[in-house]
Amino acid sequence: xxxxxxxxxxxxxxxxxxxxxxxxxxxxxxxxxxxxxxxxxxxxxxxxxxxxxxxxxxxxxxxxxxxxxxxxxxxxxxxxxxxxxxxxxxxxxxxxxxxxxxxxxxxxxxxxxxxxxxxxxxxxxxxxxxxxxxxxxxxxxxxxxxxxxxxxxxxxxxxxxxxxxxxxxxxxxxxxxxxxxxxxxxxxxxxxxxxxxxxxxxxxxxxxxxxxxxxxxxxxxxxxxxxxxxxxxxxxxxxxxxxxxxxxxxxxxxxxxxxxxxxxxxxxxxxxxxxxxxxxxxxxxxxxxxxxxxxxxxxxxxxxxxxxxxxxxxxxxxxxxxxxxxxxxxxxxxxxxxxxxxxxxxxxxxxxxxxxxxxxxxxxxxxxxxxxxxxxxxxxxxxxxxxxxxxxxxxxxxxxxxxxxxxxxxxxxxxxxxx
Numbered sequence: 071x072x073x074x075x076x077x078x079x080x081x082x083x084x085x086x087x088x089x090x091x092x093x094x095x096x097x098x099x100x101x102x103x104x105x106x107x108x109x110x111x112x113x114x115x116x117x118x119x120x121x122x123x124x125x126x127x128x129x130x131x132x133x134x135x136x137x138x139x140x141x142x143x144x145x146x147x148x149x150x151x152x153x154x155x156x157x158x159x160x161x162x163x164x165x166x167x168x169x170x171x172x173x174x175x176x177x178x179x180x181x182x183x184x185x186x187x188x189x190x191x192x193x194x195x196x197x198x199x200x201x202x203x204x205x206x207x208x209x210x211x212x213x214x215x216x217x218x219x220x221x222x223x224x225x226x227x228x229x230x231x232x233x234x235x236x237x238x239x240x241x242x243x244x245x246x247x248x249x250x251x252x253x254x255x256x257x258x259x260x261x262x263x264x265x266x267x268x269x270x271x272x273x274x275x276x277x278x279x280x281x282x283x284x285x286x287x288x289x290x291x292x293x294x295x296x297x298x299x300x301x302x303x304x305x306x307x308x309x310x311x312x313x314x315x316x317x318x319x320x321x322x323x324x325x326x327x328x329x330x331x332x333x334x335x336x337x338x339x340x341x342x343x344x345x346x347x348x349x350x351x352x353x354x355x356x357x358x359x360x361x362x363x364x365x366x367x368x369x370x371x372x373x374x375x376x377x378x379x380x381x382x383x384x385x386x387x388x389x390x391x392x393x394x395x396x397x398x399x400x401x402x403x404x405x406x407x408x409x410x411x412x413x414x415x416x417x418x419x420x421x422x423x424x425x426x427x428x429x430x431x432x433x434x435x436x437x438x439x440x441x442x443x444x445x446x447x448x449x450x451x452x453x454x455x456x457x458x459x460x461x462x463x464x465x466x467x468x469x470x471x472x473x474x475x476x477x478x479x480x481x482x483x484x485x486x487x488x489x
Contacts, residue, residue: 071367075142082124082139086146089115090154098150101277102430107268108233108279109157110191116147117188122162126170131183137374141319148323152434153278155320156229156441159312161185165192165238167312168255172297172305177257181236193230194309195239195258195283198223205240205306206249210285212241212256217292219243221258221285227441231281232268235260239285244300253302256290263288274433310392310451311377313442314399318370321438322363325406328431329359332413332421339417352416359412362405366398373398393455400448403438410435 072080093112100106116122125140126132133139140163148155166185169177184190200209210223221241225231236259243254258264265284272280297305333356336347346352373394380391410432414421421428439445479485 071371074371079139079142082135083142083146085119086116086121086143089119089121090146090149093150101153102151104276106277108191108230109154109277110233112150112154113158113161113191114188116158116162117186120186122158122188123166123182123186124162126166126182126186130170130178131186132166136378137315138371138378141315141370141374144316144319145323145326148320149327151275151277151430152320152324152437153229153275155316155323156275156437157191157233157278159316159320160194160230161192161234163316164194164309164312165236168238168296168305168309169257171308172255173257174293176293177296181257190235191230191233192236192238193228193234193279193283194313195225195228195237197225197227199226199282206253208240208242208253210239210241211245212243212254212290214243214292215289219254219256219290219292219295221256221288221290223285225283225285227270227280228266228283229278229280229441231266231283232279234279237264237283238296240302240306241285247300250303251300253306254299255296255302255305257294257296258285258288258290259294262290273436274430275437307392308387310443311387311395314395314448315370315374315377317438317442318366318398318402321402321406321435322366322370324431324434325409326363328410328413328428329356329363331426331428332356332359332416335417335420335426346416355412355416359409362409366402366405369401370398389455390459393452393459396443396448396451396455399438399442400445400452403435403445407432407435407439 092115097106097111101109113122120133121143123132124135124143125137126134128134144155144159144163147158162185166182169181181190185192196205198208198210200207210221210225212219212221221239223241236257239256239258240253241256242252244252263286265286266281267284268279268281270280336352336356337345339346376394377387377391380387410428414428414432417426417428420426423429474480
């Protein structure tokens with residue numbers, strides 16, 4: 071994709087690569103083995119180079135760049151391991167989206183510059199012990215007490231739970247309300263009484279501080295409500311964009327090393343008297359992997375451009391954009407997992423060992439099909455938006471050719487019976 075990147079975008083990519091390449095080998099191993107519970111040093115290094123919150127306006131400490139630049143940064147942050155992309159993405163992309171799009175001027179001044187500088191780190195608290203996909207069925211609740219809110223409940227599987235300083239937290243504030251009018255989004259600081267348990271023995275993507283977050287009578291000032299009370303619905307739906315675009319980009323970044331390693335391995339490994347890249351049973355698999363990688367990158371970049379244009383034209387992102395972001399997340403996470411498996415397959419038994427990082431990459435990538443919404447939920451959203459768009463198109467009219475009429479039986483009314 072280098073040919074379509076601008077000089078400025080290529081320079082930005084080199085900035086991120088410089089930080090990534092400076093990570094000590096032992097640090098990556100310690101993160102994977104959870105000897106490091108949260109990659110604070112990596113996050114601070116990004117902050118020092120102003121590579122956190124790059125879409126945050128300059129006046130709040132960011133770079134004021136677009137989604138095209140965001141996916142470049144997110145992809146490169148995923149290269150040392152998916153969890154590096156996850157941790158930096160939550161702090162530098164997801165949480166700033168909520169504060170930047172819905173927060174007050176005071177909230178932006180208080181938190182965004184410190185996030186961008188790598189002085190504080192953030193977590194997004196969605197999933198609860200009772201489940202994650204049924205978001206509006208939350209049992210974490212907040213009750214008003216004078217000028218404060220008292221939050222009680224639990225969240226789990228929270229990346230950055232161990233290590234974050236602030237928690238973007240959704241809680242039920244109107245138990246009698248419907249999904250659009252029942253929840254409120256808060257910025258909860260750790261010092262307000264947040265407790266975390268570093269519990270999970272994860273299959274992969276380790277070292278991201280994934281924890282259970284417990285709120286026991288956490289007192290949060292009303293100034294820390296993001297947006298309106300009982301108004302978390304539009305925030306939640308906007309957050310689909312950074313969650314899913316970020317996941318797509320970091321997943322590509324985490325997968326690309328596997329394809330590089332497998333490609334190089336197959337040009338060196340010999341069997342039956344020749345390097346195995348000469349056998350189509352191997353080289354065709356590498357070709358399939360390259361197709362999947364390029365398709366995902368191209369899809370992602372196109373959608374990044376659409377997000378920026380949609381926002382500039384309408385002031386908010388549409389359901390159409392959310393559908394595309396959801397498609398990108400599902401398509402990329404599944405195809406990148408396939409690529410990693412292809413890489414292991416062509417390398418054979420050695421790919422299944424710790425001699426190469428392929429086995430770790432495979433384990434890490436399995437997370438991408440689950441987090442920020444399982445891919446089954448992605449399908450639910452995609453089909454819903456698709457049918458809604460088609461209904462609107464039929465209602466409002468279209469200049470498309472009606473190809474339904476381009477067949478011999480188009481006017482046989484006896485066959486057009488639907489009930």
